Amino acid sequence: MASVVRLLAVFLRVGILNELQYRTNLYVQLFRSSLSLVTGLAGLGVVFSHTQTLAGWSPPELLAILGVYLVVSGVLRFAIQPAMERLMEDVRNGTLDYILTKPEDSLVLVSVRAVEVWRLADVVLGSVVIGAAVSQMHDRIDAWQVAGFVIALVAAATTVYSFLLILTTLSFWFVRLENILVIFQSMYEAGKWPVDIYPAWLRGALTFLVPVAFATTVPAQALAGRLTPVALAGAVALSASLFTAARYFWSVGLRRYAGASA
């Protein structure tokens, strides 16, 4: 675990140094993040000009979902997606060799080595939105709710990571797959709203086929104090088992990898 943190810190530092050369990117990213925030807020505004609650969710609770959506998508684009894109490219070009010859866990290396630092702007903005949402909720929030929220958020990030790792690992068999990540992106859009509003078949797909429900709805439920301990345990169990499965699948896929010269 210590080595994971150390490696992440090293790559993060390199990533920041790299990005500091292109400072305009920060402003471009801030601009884009604010646009997506404005779109989200205006959407909520229009919806709540016609109703008091949406499928039992009050305005601050939906605001919390929007915040979680921004945080998770920030994490996704900051570290997970760049790493997966790099990995696919390396498998295609055979350059994964360079990773495999290093004396560290190859999965850890591929997962932390590519970061897009400015994407953290979404995480910051999302956190502000969550803070604003919490301050507008009627009941005082207690320590259990905060703990549940943090656990659910970690589980959400783990679930998304594991899910994308499984998809990416498929590239050991099917070489050209970069579009599969785009599919996830467009499915993730659905996570801006609570999954309870979707009809059963779509809710099922967004829960078990593509884990969007766990990524945004569940943490927001925790914050709103509506998540039962059983549901939280379920989310944690799912993320743990998905993580284990992804790790196992990775080792299977790695055996398929032929390298550049083989």
Place this chain on the structure above:
Amino acid sequence: MTEWVDMYRAQLATTFATQLQYRAVLVIWLLGLILSPVISLVVWMTVATSGGGQAGGFTAPAFAAYFLALMVVNHLTFTWIAWEFEYRVRNGQLSGLLLRPTDPIHIDIAANVTYKTITLVIVIPTVIVLGAVFEPAIEITPVTIFAFIPALALAAVLRFLVEYILAMVAFWTTRVSAINDLYYVPLFFFSGQLVPLSLLPDTVRLIGLALPFRWMLSFPVEVVLGRVQPDDLITGYVAQIGWIVIALASRVVIWRAGLRRYAAVGA
């Protein structure tokens, strides 16, 4: 005239063959085009249900009809020219196209037409299935169809031109994606993708009236749903044509200026 027919026949055949090569990309674009209206549809059906059966004059089945019609119109009018054009300018691919005796815009028109023809094979069954699921209240008469076709064609032309003009920003900057984002936000609100325009707050709706976005998408949708009065129909066509004229003129001016700039880079 026969030259043009031959040229288009050749372009259509080429783009048809090219696009069938990249079937996965076709499906991915489609997924976004289908999912986004479904999300809005579900949100507003939920609003209508919790608001005692209706919101702003739309019942849940009326919302379903609106967003399914919007899905089809959005599919038939959207373009991907901004990405394509940026790629061309960045790679210098545009240079080769400029050597041809016809304006490259005709390649893009042909590609647009073939893409839509190919993907209708997926879009139509999808809309039928979604129609069975969401049970829209829609009554299509020959009159609405007759009024709808010109509205749709004008909307497609206008949206294509506007997005083409936007794509030409690539001549001046390589950061096209940020400018695209800036365009998609008002498009999303003012073209009726988030919600039927009549449900927007009054001030926002008034701003929308001065912009071209509604003529690119929501107008044909409202026409096919029979929500447009005969008088407004004529005004609508006129507004669409007016915007098209403005867009055509801007396209010519910006295209010339852009080409000078492009040559100056030495690409």
